Amino acid sequence: MTDPGDEGASTSGSSSFLGQHLEIDTDSAYGDDSESVLSAFTSAMSAATDYRYENGRRYHAYDDGAYYLPNDEDELDRLDLQHEMWKMVLKGALYMSPIPDSVQSVLDVGCGTGVWSIQFAEEHPGAQVIGTDLSPVQPSFVPPNCSFLVDNAEKEWAFDQKFDFVHVRMLCMGMHSWPRFFRQCWENMEPGGWLEVREIMFPWGAAGHGPQDLEQIAKSPLLEWSDLVRQGAAKVGIDTKACLRFEELLRGQGFVNVRRKDVQWPLGIWPKGEEQKKLGAYAVENLKSGLQGISTAVFSRNLGMSREEIEVRLAHARKDLKEGRYYAPIFMYSCQKPDVQKASAEPAFEARTISDAPASGKHSDNGKDQEPESNGRRMPQ
């Protein structure tokens, strides 16, 4: 793993790179090694920051090509807006798992701008939070209990600690093997720890139609665009519908207390209700740069489309987005690594989402979360 904060560049002693307590190296096996140290540091950093520029967007450099969305300023602004949308979905909460206040070690895989890691660290000053990503795009001014690493989550993990909460949000366009990923989560978690995974699915859906409705997809440039994202990703072994199978995969790995919540992000202000309208308005804003960011690399690299063809499809999809009643299917899972030392009583599960009925008091988990929601929009089977 490459630490953008640079500690990996220090080769001697226990101090930080800029640190106090520097020891004098009187016995260097390398002779005057300042040049080699500097060059190792420079190449580690440039492996992460020699970005790829393509079709007017900037893409990650570390393990070039592993992920299909850009990492430029437009994308980072979009991710921060999207973070607000996620919070709206959970009524202001950062997570839905019933983690204890004493949570200590937290991993945010594919942390993007780091906004979730930073806010979680602020809310839990007693926890140490590590965010990992292919891109070192996180701010350097962060709470003291928060740090970031450059890492590809699909490679073997090399943490020297175990985590009691692992958070994963919207990694799907960079994930080729979810079973392997869940195995690594399991191996790097404390017994009793929680894993939370929240994903968007492609293709998307329309009011009254499921995202699998091929006839509807053929009629709508936006839904067709979303299905082309699925097709382009599938060419390189990325299954953008894998989130439908997470429950089976998580249970297969051994996780217990698996909870699933299905939510539909309205793309526009067409649904009833103030909160849904606000979410829909944010989604439209998010897709202003999002449609291009999500699809350009996957269309050009994997489907062989020219820039002109992509722009034409985007123009049609944008027009359709304004006129139709569409939604993006979202799947949220929470599960626990069993603690064999402790009897595993089912913990209370109180997460409430934007689509839970108001005035019903606290959400009580009776297994109904898996049921499709019935506000005129069909959920995928």
Ligand SMILES: C[S@@+](CC[C@H](N)C(=O)[O-])C[C@H]1O[C@@H](n2cnc3c(N)ncnc32)[C@H](O)[C@@H]1O
């Ligand atoms: C859509 S963004 C979501 C960012 C963040 N989780 C959030 O919800 O705000 C996906 C992030 O995952 C990162 N990513 C994708 N595939 C990855 C992989 N295999 N290993 C590490 N990071 C990955 C990308 O670089 C990007 O920053």
